[in-house]
Amino acid sequence: MDRGDVLEKLASRRFDLLVIGGGIVGAGIAEAATAHGLDVALVDKGDFGGATSSASSKLIHGGLRYLSLGDVGLVREAHHERRLLMRVVAPHLVRRLPFLFPLYEDGPYRPWFVQSGIVIYSTLARAKLNGLVELGRARRMVPELRGTGLRSCALYEDAWTNDGRLTLANVRAAAERGATVLNYAEVTTIRAGEGAEVIADGRTVTVRARSVVNAAGPWVDRIRRLEDADAKPSMRLSKGAHVLVDGGQDWSAALTIPHDKVRVSFAVPWEGMLLLGTTDTLHDGEPETVAVTDEDVEQILAEAAVAVDGIGPVRATYCGLRVLPGGGGGTANARRETVFSTGPSGMVSVAGGKLTTYRRIALDALDHLGVKRLSRGPRPLPGATGLERITWPVELDAAARAHLIHLYGSLAPEVLAPAVDDPTLLEPLVAGRPDLKAQALYARTHEWAVSDEDVLRRRTTAWLAGRRLPV
Numbered sequence: 449m450d451r452g453d454v455l456e457k458l459a460s461r462r463f464d465l466l467v468i469g470g471g472i473v474g475a476g477i478a479e480a481a482t483a484h485g486l487d488v489a490l491v492d493k494g495d496f497g498g499a500t501s502s503a504s505s506k507l508i509h510g511g512l513r514y515l516s517l518g519d520v521g522l523v524r525e526a527h528h529e530r531r532l533l534m535r536v537v538a539p540h541l542v543r544r545l546p547f548l549f550p551l552y553e554d555g556p557y558r559p560w561f562v563q564s565g566i567v568i569y570s571t572l573a574r575a576k577l578n579g580l581v582e583l584g585r586a587r588r589m590v591p592e593l594r595g596t597g598l599r600s601c602a603l604y605e606d607a608w609t610n611d612g613r614l615t616l617a618n619v620r621a622a623a624e625r626g627a628t629v630l631n632y633a634e635v636t637t638i639r640a641g642e643g644a645e646v647i648a649d650g651r652t653v654t655v656r657a658r659s660v661v662n663a664a665g666p667w668v669d670r671i672r673r674l675e676d677a678d679a680k681p682s683m684r685l686s687k688g689a690h691v692l693v694d695g696g697q698d699w700s701a702a703l704t705i706p707h708d709k710v711r712v713s714f715a716v717p718w719e720g721m722l723l724l725g726t727t728d729t730l731h732d733g734e735p736e737t738v739a740v741t742d743e744d745v746e747q748i749l750a751e752a753a754v755a756v757d758g759i760g761p762v763r764a765t766y767c768g769l770r771v772l773p774g775g776g777g778g779t780a781n782a783r784r785e786t787v788f789s790t791g792p793s794g795m796v797s798v799a800g801g802k803l804t805t806y807r808r809i810a811l812d813a814l815d816h817l818g819v820k821r822l823s824r825g826p827r828p829l830p831g832a833t834g835l836e837r838i839t840w841p842v843e844l845d846a847a848a849r850a851h852l853i854h855l856y857g858s859l860a861p862e863v864l865a866p867a868v869d870d871p872t873l874l875e876p877l878v879a880g881r882p883d884l885k886a887q888a889l890y891a892r893t894h895e896w897a898v899s900d901e902d903v904l905r906r907r908t909t910a911w912l913a914g915r916r917l918p919v
């Protein structure tokens with residue numbers, strides 16, 4: 449993976465498709481396009497998955513909230529995608545998770561309303577779990593569930609993921625089928641009908657391509673203006689912040705905490721920590737100015753405390769930007785739909801959508817590009833098959849093996865292979881986290897990691913050690 453060689457390739461070939469942006473949408477489009485036989489170039493101005501696609505709530509879900517907004521079609525489609533991701537596409541990365549929906553005396557909902565909503569949701573999910581759960585069982589599932597004023601608890605099912613690694617798995621799938629991929633490669637100019645200029649490692653190259661897709665997430669309008677200086681804004685941005693605290697290890701369910709008739713927040717056991725959030729506030733500035741504020745953290749902790757007792761110390765925070773269709777109204781009840789547009793030189797722009805439905809978005813993008821569909825069927829991502837037949841090259845305890853299988857699936861032995869000759873690679877990457885030094889090496893040799901942050905934050909879970917992180 450010599451970056452100079454990749455740049456040479458980008459400069460010398462004429463591609464069928466140039467994808468701008470290596471978040472889940474761009475990576476998913478590259479995966480789908482290569483599966484349809486296209487010669488693809490994929491570039492990202494930062495790290496793959498380094499923007500919104502590693503800053504989500506990490507849920508692969510139908511979206512209970514969208515049901516209350518009357519978006520039954522979106523919920524059904526998202527549940528369908530959730531099932532495919534869990535069963536075929538990435539069973540190691542997308543895991544089933546029960547959710548409790550606690551109903552307090554002073555809460556915004558009546559139990560019958562929530563119960564009927566969850567019955568509809570679970571029917572759309574084709575899940576057996578639904579309805580009210582006995583409070584003793586709820587407390588066994590979530591030991592820190594606040595009991596004061598708790599009237600009842602509903603139960604339903606969704607799934608969680610590691611969003612950064614799901615994105616990376618799509619980049620890798622595309623690369624394994626021949627895509628030319630480069631992170632830290634910024635598109636600065638669109639050349640009508642020809643391709644785009646890309647700056648990477650101090651060099652400017654022209655990437656020639658028959659078609660161009662703009663999957664730049666919060667930057668989608670900036671790229672549209674590179675093609676057409678007069679392009680009108682197509683979307684609004686809404687900030688969502690999250691907080692990671694100690695805890696959650698003995699939770700067997702997540703919490704969906706209602707705050708009013710539209711907004712909920714989550715408390716999710718995630719990678720051995722408790723993930724709390726999120727906020728939803730209009731962001732007026734440039735995407736790169738988004739940051740977690742003290743007020744965000746206070747709001748998240750206060751909202752979590754509605755249903756969680758004894759919240760542990762904050763270890764890490766992050767935030768991202770939702771891309772919402774333009775127009776007025778509150779951000780919380782804006783539709784989470786995907787908007788496609790085609791510019792004057794034929795560039796297709798994709799804005800909005802969800803992590804959960806990325807595969808559908810990618811297929812729709814192929815339609816907009818006029819690519820003849822070969823199949824809608826799901827394809828396993830690298831590492832997704834052979835999970836039950838893994839042969840380990842070194843000895844590891846069960847917890848370490850489970851962690852590696854979750855992150856790499858059946859590629860875990862490849863990650864450990866260099867440790868056969870160098871056992872120091874089996875040492876922890878940082879204190880207090882299950883990641884190994886072998887993962888840091890693999891991140892640089894096989895996963896396009898350039899900086900320490902790429903390794904610690906998106907290839908491994910080391911950053912979750914937060915303030916204890918030695919960087």
Ligand SMILES: Cc1cc2nc3c(=O)[nH]c(=O)nc-3n(C[C@H](O)[C@H](O)[C@H](O)COP(=O)(O)OP(=O)(O)OC[C@H]3O[C@@H](n4cnc5c(N)ncnc54)[C@H](O)[C@@H]3O)c2cc1C
Pocket residue numbers: 468469470471472473474491492493494495496497498499500501502503504505506507508509633634635636663664665666667671686687688689726767768769770800801802803804805
């Ligand atoms: C707070 C929050 C919580 C969410 N929670 C969930 C959830 O739980 N479940 C769910 O399904 N969805 C969730 N979502 C939605 C989901 O995260 C997004 O829909 C998805 O990540 C968007 O991916 P993307 O590829 O469009 O954007 P991004 O991930 O932002 O990718 C765009 C990429 O384009 C690159 N780029 C920009 N300009 C250029 C340029 N000039 N040249 C090259 N590259 C460029 C950027 O560097 C970036 O990596 C959440 C979103 C937010 C904000």
